[in-house]
Amino acid sequence: xxxxxxxxxxxxxxxxxxxALCGLTLAxxxxxxxxVLLKDKDSSVVITNxxxxxxxxxxxxxxxxxxxxxPLIVTWSRDGMVMKAASFDGTVATPEKGKLELETAALTKxxxxxxxxxxxxxxxxxLDAGSARYxxxxxxxxxxxxLHLVSTDSKGLQKVDVKGSAGKFTLYANSAPKTxxxxxxxxxxxxxxxxxxxxxxxxxxxxxxTATCQTVTMDDPEGKVTLQGNVDITGDDPILVGDIKxxxxxxxxxxxxxxDEIRVFxxxxxxxxxxxxxxxxxxxx
Amino acid sequence: MIACILxxxxxxxxxxxxxxxxxxxxxxxxxxxxxxxxxxxxxxRMSDGSSKQxxxxxxxxxxEVEYDDNGDFGxxxxxVTGTVFRQGKPMSGFAAxxxxxxxxxxxxxxxxxxxxxxxxxxxxxxxxxxxxxxDDDRYEARGxxxxxxxxxxxxxxxxxxxxADLQTIGTPETFIKQP
Numbered sequence: 001x002x003x004x005x006x007x008x009x010x011x012x013x014x015x016x017x018x019x020a021l022c023g024l025t026l027a028x029x030x031x032x033x034x035x036v037l038l039k040d041k042d043s044s045v046v047i048t049n050x051x052x053x054x055x056x057x058x059x060x061x062x063x064x065x066x067x068x069x070x071p072l073i074v075t076w077s078r079d080g081m082v083m084k085a086a087s088f089d090g091t092v093a094t095p096e097k098g099k100l101e102l103e104t105a106a107l108t109k110x111x112x113x114x115x116x117x118x119x120x121x122x123x124x125x126x127l128d129a130g131s132a133r134y135x136x137x138x139x140x141x142x143x144x145x146x147l148h149l150v151s152t153d154s155k156g157l158q159k160v161d162v163k164g165s166a167g168k169f170t171l172y173a174n175s176a177p178k179t180x181x182x183x184x185x186x187x188x189x190x191x192x193x194x195x196x197x198x199x200x201x202x203x204x205x206x207x208x209x210t211a212t213c214q215t216v217t218m219d220d221p222e223g224k225v226t227l228q229g230n231v232d233i234t235g236d237d238p239i240l241v242g243d244i245k246x247x248x249x250x251x252x253x254x255x256x257x258x259x260d261e262i263r264v265f266x267x268x269x270x271x272x273x274x275x276x277x278x279x280x281x282x283x284x285x
Numbered sequence: 286m287i288a289c290i291l292x293x294x295x296x297x298x299x300x301x302x303x304x305x306x307x308x309x310x311x312x313x314x315x316x317x318x319x320x321x322x323x324x325x326x327x328x329x330r331m332s333d334g335s336s337k338q339x340x341x342x343x344x345x346x347x348x349e350v351e352y353d354d355n356g357d358f359g360x361x362x363x364x365v366t367g368t369v370f371r372q373g374k375p376m377s378g379f380a381a382x383x384x385x386x387x388x389x390x391x392x393x394x395x396x397x398x399x400x401x402x403x404x405x406x407x408x409x410x411x412x413x414x415x416x417x418x419x420d421d422d423r424y425e426a427r428g429x430x431x432x433x434x435x436x437x438x439x440x441x442x443x444x445x446x447x448x449a450d451l452q453t454i455g456t457p458e459t460f461i462k463q464p
Binding site for chain 1 (some may be wrong): 441
């Protein structure tokens, strides 16, 4: 005969025990994830979650770090950057009268780079790739072996999702000009590109531009996104009135980063309608 | 052959000799050994061969050592400070509660609040225990190892290897594999 009271008590005890075990496991995991390899005095550069490493002083100002992790996590606060990868080979350096900086980073296997900028409107850039190289001197990021870029902002005004085989980007510095529409100053993605841009206009309306092409280039100072090579565009963005097939398409952005005008070049160019007239010397719309 | 210079104030031994004889050479063959409890002494381990370069030098407040006519010695030293050398040049200094030299070995084991210091560029390694292994040209540190420079801090780690000048630090396997 089963005593329901005892059974319930046992079940409760087991549940508490299991809960405690899970808690301990999670705490242990969290503690392991906090394994610090390198941290500078004001925690601007922090490298954690290593499995093995070698740190070598190259000079009084410069140090090379070669490390593996699951994944290794490199946080570079000054540039609002977090990098994750199975392997890292990079240098940290102290410029004259300066604080420690991440100088270069070569990342391989399962690379994730997240860049967050801004105060009122926070922008986030997320990049996944098989390998990546970052050079702080020119704020350049080169990614290879399958690239996925997602750019979003805290107000949901714009989302850009691009996939390709490789890409190269130049980022704005953390103190980007107020006119910047994105974290990416200039960039290009190539190799079987899929491009999705979702925008919300000031009047609250939103739309999406979906495209496939060979190459996408982004030029934020010019406010222009260029799609090239077998461009095929669909979507419901107000700037579109139908599908587009062309060799080259330029999407011009307004100050907020919303598509404002679309230009179609080359043959075949089947459909394109923009809000504004094509400037003199423009393409064959 | 290992050569050692012992300098200190010998006192009649009134405690057991601390030397590790298991890994050391058989002291019953060859030179006769002497043992001593010593105060405020210092010693220097020299390399084999004709070059006779200094491998490490140590000074202690008290020690229990035994040594032979060839200058080899082993034993425990307490409240120690010293210097490790690479190719005869001083690389880093150390301070700790105690150290043990093994008879017939070049290694020096250092324990208790260990601090290794390099002056240029300023670098400090702290840990519970460390072995200076001159034959492999490396420190082998264990127990809450932290390396501090003017720019950054490394660790804490359970166990790492480090070069004599603390300019290269790594987990043991990766340190050995490095080009």
